[in-house]
Amino acid sequence: MRKGEKLIIGLMVLSVVGLVVVKLKQSAKETTEDPGIPFFSTASEDVTKQAGKTIRAFNCRDCHSLWATKTFTQAVPAPALDGMGSFRSEEWLYNYFSAENPQEILPSRLKPQYRMPSYASLTEQERRDLAAYIGSLKVEDWYREQAAKARYEKLTGKEYDKDARI
Numbered sequence: 232m233r234k235g236e237k238l239i240i241g242l243m244v245l246s247v248v249g250l251v252v253v254k255l256k257q258s259a260k261e262t263t264e265d266p267g268i269p270f271f272s273t274a275s276e277d278v279t280k281q282a283g284k285t286i287r288a289f290n291c292r293d294c295h296s297l298w299a300t301k302t303f304t305q306a307v308p309a310p311a312l313d314g315m316g317s318f319r320s321e322e323w324l325y326n327y328f329s330a331e332n333p334q335e336i337l338p339s340r341l342k343p344q345y346r347m348p349s350y351a352s353l354t355e356q357e358r359r360d361l362a363a364y365i366g367s368l369k370v371e372d373w374y375r376e377q378a379a380k381a382r383y384e385k386l387t388g389k390e391y392d393k394d395a396r397i
């Protein structure tokens with residue numbers, strides 16, 4: 232073999248070895264477990280359907296994100312509804328949606344037009360379904376702290392304080 236041929240064969244071997252190493256590293260990365268989406272709902276199909284109608288009719292998603300998506304008009308710093316049932320009970324939610332003035336229950340830091348509106352004019356069944364559905368939106372334990380932090384910052388406009396309760 233000539234010198235040039237040896238060099239070429241050597242280079243080819245090197246690049247094959249290099250490719251194999253890169254591929255092995257990639258597949259090792261791919262097999263580390265993906266923790267998945269941290270939000271889930273435990274609501275029945277019926278409650279999901281009924282509450283879904285109200286959520287669409289009253290454009291909750293103009294201000295709140297739900298299932299980690301926002302409508303493009305959204306500009307209000309309201310907390311996400313994802314995971315809400317891990318922070319609020321169904322009963323609390325029912326009372327909140329039924330209040331003539333929700334800010335008496337949960338004060339607002341925002342201008343009046345961005346605040347949580349009253350849904351006292353909905354029928355009792357609609358408010359019950361809405362409370363059952365929002366109360367069923369849970370966050371997995373491994374993401375709870377991050378969700379609590381995001382919610383705290385949206386509600387207060389301040390940096391997260393672990394010990395403060397809202």
Ligand code: HEC
Nearest residue numbers: 289290291294307309310338339340341344345346347348
């Ligand atoms: C105009 C914007 C707006 C709309 C529309 C709106 N919200 Fe809100 N919501 C807020 C804001 C802002 C807050 C935080 C409290 C405040 O500032 O009044 C809030 C608070 C809440 C909370 C309590 C949050 C917490 O962390 O304790 C829940 C639950 C909620 N909204 C659900 C809903 C549902 C369900 C709908 C639709 C039926 C809805 N919101 C529609 C702006 C809105």
